[in-house]
Amino acid sequence: MKKRKSQEETKPTFKERMADGFDASKEMILDVPKIVFIGNREAVIENYKCITDYTETLIMLDAEPAAVRLSGKCLEIKSISREMLFVSGDIEKMEFVKGE
DSSP: OOOOOOTTOOOOOHHHHHHHHTTSOHHHHHTOOEEEEETTTEEEEESOOEEEEEOSSEEEEEOSSSEEEEEEEEEEEEEEOSSEEEEEEEEEEEEEESOO
């Protein structure tokens, strides 16, 4: 009896297969953000487009294929450069938001 593939299972795109084949940074080739959390107190976000909203409780970043929303308390951008954003605070939630 054959197993059915889950509807949520997706095949890698051509770009993803190419990135896997080369010794290259996948997030740069695919033009998607790379997000690294250090517990719930710090986050480093690379390959974002711009900051669209910034308060003590919300940081919204424009990125592809969806915007990145960090919410919490006492959020603060500690360091910012063209390639990287360093956020500290009490991060309660991270979401990818399409169409905002």
